[in-house]
Amino acid sequence: SSEVTQDPAVSVALGQTVEITCRGDSLRRHYASWYQQKPGQAPLVVVYGKNSRPSGIPDRFSGSGSGNTASLTITGAQAEDEADYYCLSRDNRNFYVLFGGGTKLTVL
């Protein structure tokens, strides 16, 4: 079966831009969605589809994709963005979904 992989950890200076990536064959055909998870909380979708944000998610969060890679970009990272981020992709099967292993974002 397919899998999607993420770098375990990424850091960014306060106010700078950071890109979190997700790689997998399924991403050549499908858009990823991205989830933010803070300690002790349930995940929260921040980006989905081609590049859509749910109501209430700041516009500093954006999504993109190229080839087998999907990216979540945070433009002007804030202290409150420090969290774990997970990508989700659809597998070749219609309803099977895959989470990436997660990326821990540290805002310095």
Place this chain on the structure above:
Amino acid sequence: QVQLQESGPGLVKPSETLSLTCSVTDASVSSDYWSWIRQPPGKGLEWIAYISYSGSTDYNPSLESRVTISLDTSKNHFSLILSSVTAADTAVYYCARRVWDTSGEPYFDSWGQGTLVTVSS
């Protein structure tokens, strides 16, 4: 705003069966698609199963032989059963609603707060 709430025992003995329920408020389980997702302590997210409003289901192949997901429209909730549990099934279990964007890609737009299930004798 859809609300989901997991409930069930917090402790299950090895080899026994884990049973959880997700109660849904401000939405009907007779519409949309509903899923279970879990997260072992300190680890990442793992999708377990989904069920549609019509009762069709799909399971993570790694768990399929031990998992059943079901819908109870009269109580507006859905449930998870995981049999023959081991310590590796210790995790926070989340229920979530699965929706699709305009391009047909799925995502989870609403989540329960999660419930920790520990497998231990």
